[in-house]
Amino acid sequence: MEESAIREGFENLQPGSDYDNLFHSALCRQEADWLVGINGTRLFTVLYGGKVLKVGRVQTPTLAMLVDREAKIMNFQKEKYYMAHILMDGMDAATGRIDDKKKADEIAGGCQNGQALTTSVVKEEKAVMPPKLYDLTTLQRDANRLFGFTAKQTLEYTQSLYEKKLATYPRTDSQFLSDDMGQTAEGVIDAVFRCLMFEENKASRPDIKRILNSKKVTDHHAIIPTMEIEKADLAALPETERKILSLVANRLLCATGEKHLYETVKAEFSCNGHTFAVSGKSVTHNGWKSFEDAFKRSFKISGNQEEEKEEEKLPELSEGQAFDGVQTKVSEHFTSPPKHFTDVLCCQCGAWKAPRKKGAG
Numbered sequence: 001m002e003e004s005a006i007r008e009g010f011e012n013l014q015p016g017s018d019y020d021n022l023f024h025s026a027l028c029r030q031e032a033d034w035l036v037g038i039n040g041t042r043l044f045t046v047l048y049g050g051k052v053l054k055v056g057r058v059q060t061p062t063l064a065m066l067v068d069r070e071a072k073i074m075n076f077q078k079e080k081y082y083m084a085h086i087l088m089d090g091m092d093a094a095t096g097r098i099d100d101k102k103k104a105d106e107i108a109g110g111c112q113n114g115q116a117l118t119t120s121v122v123k124e125e126k127a128v129m130p131p132k133l134y135d136l137t138t139l140q141r142d143a144n145r146l147f148g149f150t151a152k153q154t155l156e157y158t159q160s161l162y163e164k165k166l167a168t169y170p171r172t173d174s175q176f177l178s179d180d181m182g183q184t185a186e187g188v189i190d191a192v193f194r195c196l197m198f199e200e201n202k203a204s205r206p207d208i209k210r211i212l213n214s215k216k217v218t219d220h221h222a223i224i225p226t227m228e229i230e231k232a233d234l235a236a237l238p239e240t241e242r243k244i245l246s247l248v249a250n251r252l253l254c255a256t257g258e259k260h261l262y263e264t265v266k267a268e269f270s271c272n273g274h275t276f277a278v279s280g281k282s283v284t285h286n287g288w289k290s291f292e293d294a295f296k297r298s299f300k301i302s303g304n305q306e307e308e309k310e311e312e313k314l315p316e317l318s319e320g321q322a323f324d325g326v327q328t329k330v331s332e333h334f335t336s337p338p339k340h341f342t343d344v345l346c347c348q349c350g351a352w353k354a355p356r357k358k359g360a361g
Contacts, residue, residue, distance in 0.1 A: 166225060
């Protein structure tokens with residue numbers, strides 16, 4: 001959609017035969033739609049009394065997933081279970097699942113004001129690599145998780161940004177840019193820092209090579225902002241489109257950022273013949289997650305409570321370390337049924353890419 005990109009394309013024309021495989025893959029999908037759709041629809045319509053039952057290459061497997069999930073939810077039987085805890089020096093260590101409350105109370109009672117001995121401490125250095133750029137599927141998934149947008153809404157908002165020349169083509173299944181887009185990516189990253197005003201400064205040089213791979217680019221590259229964001233009045237955009245543009249821009253920063261480094265600690269304690277376990281995590285280098293954290297702060301997106309609990313830092317521990325006068329408690333829990341699918345189901349199964357022509361199955 002940018003004039004410079006169009007001119008560059010015309011100056012570097014390639015033989016049409018280089019893209020024959022794209023034609024063959026599209027033809028294969030089209031033929032599969034007809035073969036499965038026509039034959040399957042006729043078969044099931046005849047088998048079940050003449051009422052038209054539509055069968056499709058995509059819709060029928062998706063329907064099967066929905067039916068299977070609904071059956072699991074309907075047949076789910078909630079079960080209660082318990083966990084015994086020991087509390088010491090700011091730590092909360094727990095047993096595994098205990099089905100009998102009386103037994104959990106006995107374990108907790110036997111440890112009350114007793115001594116806990118550290119039997120195992122395992123530390124491990126870990127790294128989380130930067131995420132890939134957005135294709136439509138991953139963008140829809142994150143927009144649903146962070147903002148509650150449906151897959152259809154996310155496509156509409158991104159399509160509108162594309163038509164305003166603020167974002168690249170949305171209907172893509174690629175998470176990379178082509179090898180010749182290195183300078184373009186650098187320019188867009190600079191524009192993001194100047195125009196969208198993220199809290200984090202450009203502390204280190206972005207690793208552009210990580211997002212370039214022509215072999216993994218099909219008919220369209222990953223979704224990124226365009227240089228047009230420098231000329232546009234971004235404050236005038238609808239809030240929904242501004243959220244999507246910020247999400248896409250932030251992913252570009254994350255994808256070219258540094259590794260996120262952290263240390264995990266898993267410790268086990270013995271008290272009155274029972275084993276209790278606790279885990280903790282401490283970040284040693286925030287890396288690309290600095291951009292993600294700044295993005296969440298700017299849109300006031302709260303973190304997951306379970307994730308925050310896992311990230312609690314434990315005090316320094318060593319095997320053989322003893323804790324006297326520990327306190328105890330018993331917690332009550334219930335097993336949970338599987339959750340209903342939303343339309344983001346299609347993002348998970350890879351079916352939702354773009355609206356298909358009516359009658360294509």
